[in-house]
Amino acid sequence: MRSILFTLPFFVLIFSNSIEAQEKILSKEEAIDLVLENNLGIQVARNTKRIDDNNASILNSGYLPTVSANGGGSIDVQNTEGELASGETRRADGAETRRYNASIDVNYTLFDGLNRYYTYKSFKERSQQSELEVRQTIETTILQLFTVYYEVARLTENTKNLEEALQISKDRLTRAQYQFEYGQNTGLDVLNAEVDINTDSINLLNSRQQLRNTMRDLNLVMNQGLDTQFIADTTVVFVPGLQMENMHNEAKTNNIQLQLAEKDISISRYNQKATKSVFLPTIGLTGTYGWNESNNNSPLAFLLQNTSTGYTGTVNLTWNLFDGGSGITNIKNVKIGYENQELIKKQIELEVERDIRNAWDSYTNALYVLEVQEKNLQTNQNNFKRTDERYKLGQITSIEFRQAQLNLLNAELAQSQAKYSAKLAELQMLQISGQLLNVDF
Incomplete structure (x- = not known):
């Protein structure tokens, strides 16, 4: 039984060393660069932007003329018979007539009721809207990136804390074995220490498994090899000087949803x-x-060969006086669509105001929780230090020591969770205010 108990932590240690040897530090800046370069969703958004840019070019505006070249040839074979003025009758069998033609045609619309003008304006607005959609995709992907990145960082800290907890349990087992050998305690303390080692080893293994899974999620966001190993930067720096009023004003101006809604209104207006x-x-x-x-x-032909060249110019006017009412119906429907876009914008404005207020409350609350958890961690660190000293002096039991150890571990995990939750709350608030891409991470 004892050999089985010691095999598990030994395996954990060997596995940990092999993983750490293959890992490299992945900074936040490197992660952002990889996402901007490789993320498939961002690439799709950029390609869509290229399509909209092509649609908004002069080549798709209708302002340029159309030029076409035409050519043809024909052969006509006929049996003909005719009477001349002198009364003589002539007959030609298999008389052949060859005709050839070539032309270059140019068509240009001088005026189409301003349809192409406003359509071209609409394409320009759509191109600018597509650029905003690229920014929206980048913002969403960056937030997704750091949601996973900070989860990797949190699990990294958790794993480190669990490793320290396992080492404390090992030291406790060694001390219990010495004390048992010298008759200072019973074998129960040794068994309890072995059980706690197994518990800590299992927790450590589970944490490492979660860490590997989350690394794969992060590699997927960065479009990297899924088995790429790295170490996340666990440093968290908060943006200084954030104020609710400023965030609210920035959201009214820079929120991506509002800007997209404004473009929808402009496009509807041109339509x-x-x-x-x-x-x-x-x-x-x-x-x-x-x-x-x-x-x-043919001997009956007046001209045996005829060649002509020249040009022709034509100005035409078309005025559809009545199209059965479809045009009027289309105008009414487009007007209703424009009114809907204005209503949608008002709805988005209300949602953005709600979201920025909720995000601010979540952010300030998360900072307060972090402050409390840091104080709680300091208290538990001091408590464990004193408990460890008293345990070495034999003034407390192993059960009391284990409880202090678990209190410290839980405080470390809670502080780590609070730290990254506060940072993500800050990033979500910055995204709503339209400032996510303007700050350092």
């Missing part, structure tokens, strides 16, 4: 103006430069 082009005429210009040639070997 509404573009639909009114149905009431105005369309004026177009058409130009053609062509070449034609005809060859005829």
Whole structure:
């Protein structure tokens, strides 16, 4: 039984050393760089931005003319018979006529009721909106990154604390064995120490397993190899000087949801103006430069070969006086859509105000909890130090020592949890206020 009890912590120690030897420190800045470069969601958003930029270019505006080249040829074989003025009758069998033509056509819309003007404006707004969507994706991904990154950091600290707890239990077992050998205690203290070692070893193994799983989650966000090992930076620095009023004002101006809603309103406004082009005429210009040639070997033909070149210009006007009412219906529907976008923006404004107030309360509450947990940790550290001294002097039992050890461990875990919870609450508040990408992490 004793050999089994000692095998587990020995395995934990060997496994820990092999893992640590393969790990490297991954700083927050390096993690951000990897996400911005490799994250698949960000890449998709950037590609969507490229598509919208293409749509907003002059080549898709309708302001440029269309140019087309046309060419053709035909062969006509006919049996003909005709009577000349002199009364002579002539007949041509298999008379062949060859015709060739080529032309370049240019079409340009001079005026289309301002439809292309407002459509082009709409494409420009959509391109700017797409840029905001890239920023939104980056913000969301960065917050996701640090949610996982700080979880890795928390589990790293937890693992370290559990390793220290295991070492304390090992030292306690060694002391209990010496005392048992010299008849200073019973074998019960030795057995209790062995049970506590097994408990601490299992807790340590579970913590390491959680750490490895969370590392894989982080590698997935950074689009890295899932088995890449690293050490997270456990340093947490809070942004100084944050104030509720400033956060509220920043949210009204820089919140990404509000900015996207404003772009939706602008796009709807341009669409509404573009639909009114149905009431105005369309004026177009058409130009053609062509070449034609005809060859005829019939003796009855007036001309055996005819060649012509020249150009033609045409101005046309089209005015759809009544389209059955579909244009009017479309204008009404677009107007309703514009009104909906304004209502949606008002709803988002209310939600953002609620979110920033909730985020501020969560942030301040998390800072207070962190302060309390740090004081609690200091108290438990002092208590364990005194308990350890008294245990060495034989003034308290092993059960009392174990309770002080567990109190210290729980205080360490709670302080670590409070620290990272407060930092995540701060990041969430910065995201709502639109300042997430403007601060140091």
